[in-house]
Amino acid sequence: MSKSASNTDEFEGRVAFVSGAASGIGRAASRLFAERGARLVLADLDHEGGESAAEAIRATGAEAVFVETDVAEGEAVARAVATATERFGRLDYAYNNAGLSGPPNFVSEMPEAQWRRTIDVMLTGVFLCMKYEIPAILASGGGAIVNCASGAGLIGFPGQSAYVASKHGVIGLTRAAALEYGSQGIRVNSICPGTARTAMVEDVVRETPALQQELEGLHPIGRIAEPEEIAEAALWLCSERSSFVLGTALSVDGGYVAQ
Ligand SMILES: NC(=O)c1ccc[n+]([C@@H]2O[C@H](COP(=O)([O-])OP(=O)(O)OC[C@H]3O[C@@H](n4cnc5c(N)ncnc54)[C@H](O)[C@@H]3O)[C@@H](O)[C@H]2O)c1
Numbered sequence: 341m342s343k344s345a346s347n348t349d350e351f352e353g354r355v356a357f358v359s360g361a362a363s364g365i366g367r368a369a370s371r372l373f374a375e376r377g378a379r380l381v382l383a384d385l386d387h388e389g390g391e392s393a394a395e396a397i398r399a400t401g402a403e404a405v406f407v408e409t410d411v412a413e414g415e416a417v418a419r420a421v422a423t424a425t426e427r428f429g430r431l432d433y434a435y436n437n438a439g440l441s442g443p444p445n446f447v448s449e450m451p452e453a454q455w456r457r458t459i460d461v462m463l464t465g466v467f468l469c470m471k472y473e474i475p476a477i478l479a480s481g482g483g484a485i486v487n488c489a490s491g492a493g494l495i496g497f498p499g500q501s502a503y504v505a506s507k508h509g510v511i512g513l514t515r516a517a518a519l520e521y522g523s524q525g526i527r528v529n530s531i532c533p534g535t536a537r538t539a540m541v542e543d544v545v546r547e548t549p550a551l552q553q554e555l556e557g558l559h560p561i562g563r564i565a566e567p568e569e570i571a572e573a574a575l576w577l578c579s580e581r582s583s584f585v586l587g588t589a590l591s592v593d594g595g596y597v598a599q
């Protein structure tokens with residue numbers, strides 16, 4: 341291993357880019373990266389949430405800058421990723437995590453706009469992030485990229501065709517990029533979270549409270565995840581502790597897809 345396996349400083353001197361960093365899993369991952377020594381570029385559509393996430397990191401003495409970004413827009417993504425090199429001189433890791441959920445609709449009722457926006461943000465968004473991150477990471481001598489897929493990237497869910505298709509796409513895109521850049525020193529992997537207690541899930545549970553218990557029962561571990569439990573997997577895949585892991589789709593789901 342080229343770096344210490346200690347959790348406390350394993351990203352010292354390194355720079356990480358996190359999309360969807362204003363909330364939930366992305367916010368938790370940003371905080372954990374900073375706690376372990378990384379400087380951060382946070383990207384999100386949500387200006388207020390993104391600034392508050394960056395400020396919370398800076399309050400601990402770590403360095404973080406927020407860039408308002410729609411990951412579906414190539415120019416915006418290019419600008420956000422370039423911030424890493426402009427502000428911190430390098431880019432080592434990326435956690436491409438921005439995502440959204442839409443109302444359930446079977447395919448024949450799915451509005452075309454919902455389909456397109458879901459694919460644009462969650463699949464094309466990951467493509468655009470990697471497109472600009474890869475040259476920057478190569479210029480820094482290599483690193484790692486983790487893309488956020490989902491259990492919905494491995495199995496289907498009725499009413500969620502756009503989400504399911506985008507997440508299956510993220511896993512395929514991750515595998516192709518891993519094969520393209522693994523020998524050049526960038527390990528690209530994806531994670532497949534089960535249900536985590538984030539805004540995305542809390543919004544749905546607020547509308548249908550009975551869903552909370554139902555969701556817990558769906559996970560063989562008997563509960564849903566805290567955002568940090570998912571973020572830990574993303575950080576592990578960035579760290580040297582996963583130095584031989586390439587192109588994988590790592591389930592972090594309390595046994596959901598093992599059933
Ligand atoms: N929470 C879960 O149960 C769960 C399960 C499986 C996968 N995931 C995935 O985890 C990732 C993070 O989700 P979360 O649960 O933390 O949700 P969240 O809603 O808390 O966070 C998602 C963030 O992405 C941002 N975002 C949305 N569209 C964007 C865009 N176009 N450009 C930039 N930022 C944008 C939002 O503003 C928000 O800050 C998503 O990719 C989601 O699909 C979540």
